[in-house]
Amino acid sequence: MAKVRFHKLAAIGVLIGFAVWMGTGEFSSVGSAATESEKSPEAEQVKPPVRTVAVVTPARTLHARAIRMSGQTAADKRAVLATRTGGIIAKLPVKQGQHVNAGDLVLMLDAEEKNAAVETAKQLVVQREAEFAAQQRLVQSGNSPKLQADSVRSALAAARSQLEAAQAELARTQVKAPFDGVIDRVPVEPGSSIMAGGEVATILSLDPIVAKGELSERDLSYVQLGDDAEVKLVNGETVKGTVRYVSRDASAPTRTFRIEVAVPNPEGTIPAGMTAEITVRAKPADAVILPRSVVTLSGNGDLGIRAVDQDHKVTFHPIDLIDDTPTGLVLGGIPTDARIIVAGQDLVSEGDTVDAVEADAETIKKLASEVAGSLQQ
Known part of the structure; x- marks a missing residue:
């Protein structure tokens, strides 16, 4: 009988203890506490470290773009000289490589009959001028009608026209330099025959x-x-x-x-x-001179440089390549107060927070050696 009472009392004690524990609500925080304890180390592992980069503020310069x-x-001038009529080459006073002045004779064709035609025309003009002068005196003295004088005047004009035609025909047998220059090519020889329009020489003005x-x-x-x-x-x-x-x-x-x-x-x-x-x-144009190693690509594939702003954030600036000189790249489009990253620029991205320090003499010296090395390549 006593044993039965003991079990009942034990059961009642356990029930009362469980009820007290339920009443405290401690069980509801067990899972969340465990979750927070598990998440906290992970959050600390995901947080990225702040990188240190070296920056410089380069001097500005005015540089003329080299195109x-x-x-x-x-x-400057080039002409292929040709004859205006055919014939036999009588004179060829020039040679390849010879300098000539404008108007100098380059070639002359045999023109005996044309010379004779000019002389005949000249004599005819002299005769017609004498006839016209005599007729004028007769008209003025009243011994000849004015109509006769007009006829003689027409004959004189025809003689002069004939002389001009003969002289023009004679001029066609000569080829002269059109400008000062050097005879570069002479494909003909004296005594050879040439057709109208045949090439005589090539003249260059250098x-x-x-x-x-x-x-x-x-x-x-x-x-x-x-x-x-x-x-x-x-x-x-x-x-x-x-x-x-x-x-x-x-x-x-x-x-x-x-x-x-x-x-x-x-x-x-x-x-x-x-x-x-x-x-x-x-x-x-306003520009800066930087080594080639400073130039990098943005996330979109644009060519430019990375810099650090006043909030220690990484920014990207597209560049305008003005020139490529022995001392480096001449770049435009960079803000005047930009602190350009010269070491570590490929390890950070736009928007990252960084610790920017001024580049020391050793870093600058290394950049200069990189410029020299790229020039040797």
Whole structure:
């Protein structure tokens, strides 16, 4: 009997203890507490570390964009001389490579009968002039009618026309230089026969020599007539000239515009047809000079540089490549107060918070060596 009472009392005690525990509500916080304890370490692991990057604020400079294009030299003027009538070559006083002045005789055909025709026409003019003078005296004295004088005047005019025609026919037997230049080619020999329109010689005017190239449509707005230009010849010689012509009609296949640079060549030492590199300097623009290693790509694939703003956030600035010089890339489009990342720029992204420190002398020295190394490559 006593044993039964003990079990009942034990059951009642357990029931009362469970009811008290339920009443406290402690069980409801067990799962959440465990979840918070599990999440807290994970949150600390996901939080990214703040990276340290080296920055510089580069000096500003005014730099003239260098527009380079390949081309070749050409003669300022080029003419293929030809005869206006056929015949036998009597005189050929020029040789290949000889300098001639405008009006110098280049070739003369045998023209004995034409010379005779000119002399006959001259004598006829002299005769008609004498007849006209005598007739005028008779008219003035009243011994001849005025109508007779008009007839003699007409005969004189016809004689003069005949002389002019004979002289023109004689002039066709001569070929003269149309401008100052150099005889480049003479395909005929004295004593040979030549037809009307036959080639006699090729004459070139090499002062100035003209460097011709093709200008990109993107660079068209930067080039003006009269701009200074440099022409580097294939033999290493560099000469200076002036832009004298820029086409306003693009080539359909290449979408480029023809450009001509006139280079003084008084001695004729620069030949036509030589390969050349033409460099035209545009108007100076505000820019900075940075090593090639600083340039990077944005998330969208744009070319530019990364910088740090006042809030220690990484920003991206697209660049305008003005020039490529031995000291580095000349870049435009960068804000004046930009602190450009020169070390660690490829390890951060736009919007990241970073610890920006000024680049030390060693970092700057390393950047300079990178520039030198890229130039050697």
